[in-house]
């Protein structure tokens with residue numbers, strides 16, 4: 001018995017341990033989903049050309065602002081002061097060549113009716129605009145309407161896009177003048193000044209083909225040096241400005257989005273001689289593996305990088321993995337630069353001009369790592385701690401900056417100089433963020449068709465193997481996505497990982513599935529032949545996850561609930577309609593339910609009535625094909641300015657389910673887009689997800 005008035009040291013120890021456990025249990029069960037989502041999410045990490053400063057955007061619970069940090073101490077400075085969760089996007093960031101000015105783009109894209117997103121119903125225009133910050137004074141001001149600004153090499157001019165047209169404005173011009181640089185057919189993108197600033201190269205998109213175009217500033221002349229019936233794209237200037245390399249990608253006729261493609265007419269690399277204006281093919285992919293230039297890997301707008309020695313570095317999926325190779329246009333020598341099991345996802349040039357900074361999962365399949373590729377020696381050096389998740393590295397003088405997360409910490413900007421690493425703006429990391437999370441365990445599954453898929457398992461707080469827990473399965477969207485052994489590099493999936501952690505903190509076994517057609521596990525995994533609108537074979541992976549959980553002695557198999565967004569909503573609907581007996585309830589966030597309704601959003605050529613065989617298989621691969629079996633209650637969540645998944649997908653599903661007596665609940669966000677712009681909508685969506693699943697789990 002403890003003598004509370006005169007406790008001895010051992011009794012004091014017992015007492016303090018008891019108090020600690022009581023407090024831990026109290027906080028673990030009382031921290032809200034908003035605590036799990038309270039960490040500002042960093043994006044647009046950018047380094048100045050002189051390597052002496054970095055800038056990034058923090059989305060702090062919906063309040064988006066630009067931050068800046070300078071050598072040597074890299075103390076974070078807030079450059080903008082936008083207030084509140086108002087649903088106006090911010091980024092990218094672009095430094096001027098002299099590193100004294102920073103541009104940022106703020107605003108939202110337009111929907112097919114020409115309305116910029118405005119989920120907070122602000123009484124102001126929310127179109128995208130370009131702002132300019134004087135980094136000496138810290139003052140920012142409006143510069144121009146539009147997006148995608150690029151400085152001329154001397155910093156005197158800024159080219160930018162409005163819609164698909166090119167505009168040019170003197171960087172020093174403080175008027176509200178808006179002047180088109182030239183008029184051209186098609187939709188212009190991929191602006192790239194030549195190193196001398198005498199040309200602007202660009203891609204001119206034209207439905208089933210595209211040209212690489214040139215604007216000659218001196219002659220004020222627009223030319224298309226080598227027009228073709230293919231997709232010519234990704235222009236890249238040689239360091240001396242005498243050559244322009246680009247990809248030539250043959251069109252793939254009637255390729256239905258969200259179906260498998262493993263080979264096509266091979267793509268090639270061409271080099272244009274700016275003096276002769278003659279181009280030649282310097283390399284062509286082999287037929288078969290790697291002949292497709294997939295448009296979502298590596299996930300940035302460049303595909304070609306020149307080395308100081310005149311070779312070209314490019315991504316190629318020759319060996320089942322998207323990796324980097326180099327070709328010497330003169331000797332035609334080909335080198336494989338990034339061997340190993342894993343894919344290169346992002347490639348970042350650096351102010352040193354002699355390296356590429358690569359984000360990949362080679363040798364660390366369930367994370368992202370950063371490596372340096374030397375462009376003279378082609379040496380590859382791993383820069384990451386293998387236990388963390390690192391992405392978007394940028395070079396700074398005597399060091400590096402990057403974004404880093406782990407299993408128990410969301411993404412955060414880091415800087416390392418002279419070998420010493422530190423969190424940037426550490427003072428902004430919220431104290432309310434939970435201290436105790438569930439460490440994910442990698443799991444491998446095998447579906448009934450023998451296909452191997454992967455996932456991560458989160459055990460509940462105070463886990464007791466003798467107990468039986470309710471379980472949730474999170475299904476990511478895309479489907480070209482990968483959930484990781486920690487907080488994701490994308491905000492959508494960082495938030496959903498946090499939501500699964502919240503489920504675990506509330507006593508659930510929380511499973512996260514990486515189903516076939518996702519990225520990170522190679523082409524054979526990503527392009528499984530019957531996935532998506534070609535057979536929805538990935539549903540078997542969802543069933544395998546359900547069977548895995550049901551077979552666990554610590555899972556109450558009557559309380560397994562799937563939930564997910566977009567493609568994950570699609571799979572939640574498949575789960576509940578194809579195997580209601582396996583599941584308790586589900587939450588379907590902006591999910592697709594009939595491919596033939598939503599695919600035209602991604603492929604304007606696709607008219608189901610014109611492609612009856614394609615449409616028949618696509619419908620057969622849709623949840624609506626099985627909807628008659630649907631019995632389990634479902635919560636539908638959707639924003640009604642969704643440009644990716646038609647709001648009508650939820651309207652139609654609700655009507656059919658109600659008719660057959662299924663319990664349907666709804667949470668609708670007026671004027672919200674696909675990946676919610678308002679932080680409160682994320683919080684409300686996940687709180688509703690938890691409450692809906694929990695209500696039906698406790699009720700049993």
Ligand SMILES: CSCC[C@H](NC=O)C(=O)N[C@@H](C)C(=O)O
Pocket residue numbers: 258476477478479481492565566567568570592598644645674
């Ligand atoms: C199922 S068709 C559309 C799904 C959608 N893909 C592209 O917009 C999607 O999943 N979007 C988000 C969630 C994503 O790409 O991750």
